[in-house]
Amino acid sequence: MSMTSFVAGAILPKLNTGDIIFQLLMFLLLVFLLRKFAFGPLLSVMRDREQFVSDQIDAAEKSREEAAILLEEQRSLLKQSREEALANVESSRKLGEEERERIIGTARKEAERMSETAKQEIEHQKQQSLKELRGYTTQLSVLIASKVIERELKAEDQQKLIDDVLREVGDKNE
Numbered sequence: 549m550s551m552t553s554f555v556a557g558a559i560l561p562k563l564n565t566g567d568i569i570f571q572l573l574m575f576l577l578l579v580f581l582l583r584k585f586a587f588g589p590l591l592s593v594m595r596d597r598e599q600f601v602s603d604q605i606d607a608a609e610k611s612r613e614e615a616a617i618l619l620e621e622q623r624s625l626l627k628q629s630r631e632e633a634l635a636n637v638e639s640s641r642k643l644g645e646e647e648r649e650r651i652i653g654t655a656r657k658e659a660e661r662m663s664e665t666a667k668q669e670i671e672h673q674k675q676q677s678l679k680e681l682r683g684y685t686t687q688l689s690v691l692i693a694s695k696v697i698e699r700e701l702k703a704e705d706q707q708k709l710i711d712d713v714l715r716e717v718g719d720k721n722e
Contacts, residue, residue: 688717
């Protein structure tokens with residue numbers, strides 16, 4: 549034996565090829581059985597879980613898109629409602645202005661009518677007063693004339709006569 553083979557034999561124990569082949573076959577059998585009974589169902593569960601998560605992500609994305617669409621619709625409806633409200637306010641303001649102008653016009657016409665009626669009443673009262681004054685003047689003139697005719701008077705008698713007549717006329721009016 550040479551020294552190299554002795555060193556190799558001492559370093560490397562003698563290999564038992566039968567044990568190696570048996571262990572290799574058992575390992576392959578174990579891998580096959582694990583693949584068939586453990587990895588297969590495990591991988592199936594993992595694929596199902598992956599599909600479930602993917603479906604959930606897709607559903608969430610779809611819900612987010614639907615929410616964005618609904619949000620935009622709500623914003624559009626809100627904008628439209630604001631525009632309608634502003635239009636209603638403006639329309640009400642215009643109607644209020646028109647009604648105010650109509651009321652003011654009616655009030656002016658009524659005031660003019662009342663003013664005209666008052667003027668007519670004043671004119672009527674004036675004419676009535678003038679008529680009464682003419683009547684009093686006529687009575688006074690007749691009374692003075694009758695007194696003058698009864699006697700011819702001096703200046704102081706005339707003044708006394710006028711004062712008497714005025715007193716009589718005043719007494720008749722009261």
